[in-house]
Amino acid sequence: MSDPRVSLPSRTAVLVIGGGPSGIVALKYALETLQYEPGEEPVLVESEPELGGTFRWRSYENAELVSSKQLTCFSDFRYPLTAPDHPSLPNFVQYLESYVDEFKLRDRIHLCAQVVKLDKSTDASDEYSHKATVRNTNPAALNDVAPVHIAAKRVVITTGLHVTPNIPAIPGLNAAPLSDPPIAWIHSSSYQERSQLKDKRVLVLGAGETGMDVGYESVLAPAAKVWLGVRNGFLSFPKVLNNFRILGSTFDGALPIDGLITNLFEDAYVHPWVAASHLRWFVSDFVIRRVMWLLTGTTAGCNQWAGELPPERQGRAYVFLNKSGKAMQFINRPYQAMSAFHKFFFHYIDPPLPDGVHDPTIHAVPFPQRFENGTAIFNPPPAHRAKETAWKTECNPDLVVLCTGYRQDWEWLGAGYPQGPDACDVRGVCASSDPSVAFIGFLRPGVGAIPPMSEMQAQFFFLLTTGKIPVPATDEHYHLLHAKEGRIQYGVDFSSYMSQLARDMGSAPSLWSLVTQHGWFVTFVYCFGAAFPTFYRLVGPYRSSAAPGIVRTELYDTIRRRGVVGNLFMGVIPMLFYAVINLVALVIDVLWTLAAPILGAPPHSVFATSPAMPKAANGKAQPKAKGD
Template identity: 70%
Template structure:
């Protein structure tokens, strides 16, 4: 075990691996004889995808938007790989870029403290312990580092809400309970009365698996509501024709005038979010009969917070056919015009309904869940009026971050990092990568660009960015989660910070009209930001011409008109109006100020 590291990376998931790769290739990889070092407490790399996965789980974000910019999935691979498949991808990534010699598995960080008096600049002191079986099992070491990148992720420590009669207090007949991190297969649910608490993507998966496991009954406790949208656009029937485009939704947003070349006034107003939400709601009503979500008839958010500007899209929509059963109502005329086609009901299912209930206040002495009345907009849900006496409660209540191992002088997590949620201006040698979550999109490519930003800042190659942060989702102030961002806006912001955002003239001159066209019509794929700038890659143009072009071609001519040309034309007009107003204001404002000053005198 080395005693010094040029950069110490904590965590061996996607964020840690990509941070190590950029440190080796582009950053301060070696300081004298001190190489970079990555420590991972588990026995294999892969992070939450390896250790908190479960049977039948797969990515909810597409491979095109999830994999890294210069190491791609094959074109013929499924759009949404299984979690084991993605873990194998991460292992191949580590092997391809020769990261393995710098990775220390079964090695746990115990504490990180300041070491400011070190004359050679190794200002971070890490205490680590070897967990693997061997001659040094349990041995503690001290590693001094010049820089530290924390990549422990959002999904490590289970968030377990205290519920009286379940996991606090005494109830002799309390049901068994587990956190979703302990759920591995549907055999844990079979022939039981299951209450799933939480309606995020994991909760929806567990609810779906509960029905298919032949649980005797399945309830789902929903606290504030959710916004359901399938990860793939298909199964719409319009005027007798079935639309089965098989289009991943996270690759449908275009760049030009929505992400790139957006006037600051338009960006600050979040106009694009509100307009797209307004349009999408009306389209969903036409296609599915409801605008609370895509084919979502219950469990909805309050009307004023229905939209991707406010929450994460829940892209695990398999359970919706079981949730909708008591509530779905469409007229025959509407169904004739358009409707959503549910998958065939699996044979042998004992109870093909997920019964929605509010989040319980407590469990009584008999082990029954006691519920409050649902909010006004969800009073149609009736499951809470019936007896709910589960055998098993699965807490799909997410995870929390703990920073008690961080010593004095460090930001207490990414919430205190005032530079793009990555680092703070008091000390550019400490960074947090992979802690922001996109409303629609994936964390790994965001982590890749966060690692790029940290390297440039820590080496003093770019100034600290000062432009406004217009990428945060509009979470409720009371929400436990405040780390949501709009994926494309955040990626474009980091690209501009680093000088990686390509200009249209520059693209046309260096790569030709075709690459420029794909950039304009494509989503904010990380490869676009390797076409130019400090991390320019020779692989990027070919990836754009092949794989990223394929995401646009799959939309078809009509799809590109409605998803590309029309939005571009509309937002071009909006941005032009903002530019004209700004020009007028620049000319008029000084005169108004002069007249006001004369009046005061």
């Protein structure tokens, strides 16, 4: 563990705050792309004694990535083809450590070094205007160790979404009046292993991926009884497509779902009117829900019979898919109602029940209003979940696990700084008023992974802050359509966001450039592949000589594994459909542009977005589309 009194410089070209994947990749690009004086090299400070961020410090027994290795790892340092599609969290932490060693970042990383205050100089001529106060968090350090002060030209904040536990106040549990007898409770950040749940009556509050994991682990512990408190609902979809029985044959392709969306006409060559309308999202939602009904008997999610969202908010346009699907067989048991006729043709095959399970049911209940005498008191669930009746029976847990997420704390940011990424109006990365401060890794994809988004954000920021690209003038259409009352407003569509940043940077390849520079095979993989970050290093300012080889091997493998039928339904048919939609929009655009001067009308007004536009992450209405 390094001592910031000794090893931290007094000034630096870039100060990266946070040692998770976002900070590590930001440091790598800072060292590779910026010019700086000797002794002012970019540095990273991390308050913990080891790197890894949430993947190390929020890990628990049996935790795995819910995004695939193909989409989660960085563009130029890949997992081997033989590795599991969804590595364990300790394995991913080891991947990050190997990344640090591969790119020789270790000497620029300072552990046990926490930024407790960041102030901005009032001297307009001060090039190193960011003044950071860094505290030594090494437990072995003396209490009287003085903080270290660093002056930075640029600051990259990568402290992550999972920082301070979000603990709702629930009367009778952790707020007055407390229940008698008191009920034990923990936040999911304190959950480590299955043994904590064994033989207990467990109430899990929160139906995100962590909540689903803890519910599943409770059944297998085994717990005496398990309830799952669902506030609004969730959308379940397995992280891999397999275990479908179709016309007598079992499909067990084990295809990661985050690699199934194709590029051509969904992210590349999309007319701005089509992007602004979010037509691609609504059409895919409509089709996927019907396919899910055909295969599993329900449209609420993939083999999801309880805890569903309202029908009008089910789909990729609105929510984060819950890809921790192992618990669904236990949640479904009281509600599954597929007819024998339907099941004869299509159905989802649940894995066999583990040995030693006392009660193979997770009882879905609403979020508790309060606790009285050790018993949860519920309001009835919303109307669309009226079939859920477990809340009417006694729910008397002896352990409550709050899987209620996290919040961010920005009190350490001084005056003049954006108070978090919601105040960043430039692609959610920085504020146009000060492009020397970046927030990287704070947007969350509906389907996809944060690390490759952080890599693209770092690329974008260092081009922007050095004046190599202008502040983007085109509008964004990548934010999920959040409910206004939702706690989380930072969701984005992964592929839309990645392709937008690529266009901003000049890294989005045209089909002509792909064919002429890399050949037809790479072009084919790009069209049929998902928004892998390596695609955006085939051309442009971050062009990599390793990218074509990765595309021809690993990324082609994601397409090969779909098979002929899979590529027909997941590739060819969607491409043809969206090609027609985009072509029609283009024709209307051209005709209207030609006719507008004659008619005395402003160009592009035909498909202008309406006043009732969806909100962006900062809560402001998205402006009218000007083009992508």
